[in-house]
Amino acid sequence: MELDGNALGGDLSTVFATDVTDAVFVCAGCKHSGVVATLRVWEPAPGLVGRCPNCTDVIVRLVRTPTRVFLTLTGASRLEIPVEQP
Template sequence: MELDGNALGGDLSSVFAADVTGAVFVCAGCQHSGVVASLRVWVPAPGLVGRCPNCTDVVLRLVRTPTRAFLTLTGASRLELPLD
């Protein structure tokens, strides 16, 4: 089942103080840019995997355990967070 990047919002809010779904990513694979909410998130998986909507490369991975959150952004060449 495929969801959009808004599915990442709740879990990412435990890692970041800001709402990251509105942050802009740049895909390291195809250089496509868009907001995190536009990522394609496939479930079920061990954690959440956000894929580029243009080329389907993995942009980010987020795995939560009871005591830690593991976030990798190796598929993003940049993540732009708006400052208030």
């Protein structure tokens, strides 16, 4: 079942103190950039896999266990996380 990158939001919130679905990724493969919410996410699986909507390369893998969250961003050459202004 294919979802969008918003499916990563809840689990990513345990790793990051901000909503990462608004962060901009740059695909290491095709150099496409977009917000994490536009990633193509597939489940069910042992975890979530977010793929580039342009070339379908894997950008992020997230596996959650009862005691840990495993996160790989090897498919992203950059992740730009917006910072709230005071």
